[in-house]
Amino acid sequence: MSQPITITSEDILHQIKLTCKIPEIVEQILNRKVIISTAEEAGIKVEVEELQKTADQIRLANKLNSADDTWAWLEKHGLSLDDFEDIIYHTIISNKLALYLFAEKIEPHFFEHQLDYLSAVIYEVVFDDEDLAIELFYAIQEGEISFYDVAHKYIKDIELRRKLGYKGIVQRKDMKSEISATVFAAQPPQLIKPIVTSSGIHLILVEEIIQPQLDESIRTKIFTELFSEWLKKKTETMNYLLKVNN
Numbered sequence: 001m002s003q004p005i006t007i008t009s010e011d012i013l014h015q016i017k018l019t020c021k022i023p024e025i026v027e028q029i030l031n032r033k034v035i036i037s038t039a040e041e042a043g044i045k046v047e048v049e050e051l052q053k054t055a056d057q058i059r060l061a062n063k064l065n066s067a068d069d070t071w072a073w074l075e076k077h078g079l080s081l082d083d084f085e086d087i088i089y090h091t092i093i094s095n096k097l098a099l100y101l102f103a104e105k106i107e108p109h110f111f112e113h114q115l116d117y118l119s120a121v122i123y124e125v126v127f128d129d130e131d132l133a134i135e136l137f138y139a140i141q142e143g144e145i146s147f148y149d150v151a152h153k154y155i156k157d158i159e160l161r162r163k164l165g166y167k168g169i170v171q172r173k174d175m176k177s178e179i180s181a182t183v184f185a186a187q188p189p190q191l192i193k194p195i196v197t198s199s200g201i202h203l204i205l206v207e208e209i210i211q212p213q214l215d216e217s218i219r220t221k222i223f224t225e226l227f228s229e230w231l232k233k234k235t236e237t238m239n240y241l242l243k244v245n246n
Contacts, residue, residue, distance in 0.1 A: 030235040032090060038234075039097045046092045054088045098227040106222050110214050116173040117212035120183050123165040125151050126200040133194040133201040140191055147191060147205045169210060184209060 016022060064070045074084055110117065125147075127133040136154075139145045151165035160166075172180045176197050186192060186206040195202045212218065 030238050034234045039093045044096050050092050102226045118172040119169045119210040121208040122167050123205040125165050125203045130201045
């Protein structure tokens with residue numbers, strides 16, 4: 001009969017080192033410390049009602065429908081009840097700090113960077129051969145073949161081919177600059193002449209240009225971006241101070 005295997009905290013730490021996760025974990029620790037210290041300085045508190053509400057949301061998100069489910073989940077992740085409460089507290093304090101710092105900056109940021117939130121509904125086929133891309137562009141223009149036939153024939157990725165090159169709603173700032181300028185100058189529905197980038201030759205059909213509106217989705221995106229950028233700068237400063245002190 002084989003001997004039982006014991007895993008110690010030292011084993012776990014060693015495995016973390018071997019998987020090169022130390023820098024990532026150090027960053028997470030710094031993030032946590034920055035958030036907590038900044039929230040304390042700002043006098044931000046967490047109420048009992050908030051703890052209960054967030055605990056319910058976390059249980060719902062993890063499909064923990066009973067006390068037994070919750071205990072099993074905690075055991076699986078090596079967490080105590082205090083650890084779970086710590087997760088809840090950190091979730092709340094992070095959200096409240098983000099609101100404190102940026103709630104009044106969402107709309108100004110949106111209007112200042114409104115062009116970045118322009119979106120387009122596009123279909124795309126990327127070629128390696130520029131001559132072929134241009135030849136097919138003119139063939140589509142002349143009605144000799146449809147864009148969708150081209151997509152079905154030349155796209156190598158199976159899932160993208162099944163969608164006939166449909167890329168969905170793509171924001172301007174998520175496109176390469178040499179592509180975005182042409183896409184957002186189009187008059188949809190319009191097939192754009194092939195564009196050469198480092199990724200290949202792009203044949204793009206612009207189906208629709210969507211003007212940005214400050215809806216809940218964009219509001220959340222801006223909120224997350226501003227908070228992440230602020231946190232990154234703070235942790236970079238702390239990393240620098242750690243190096244200096246060492």
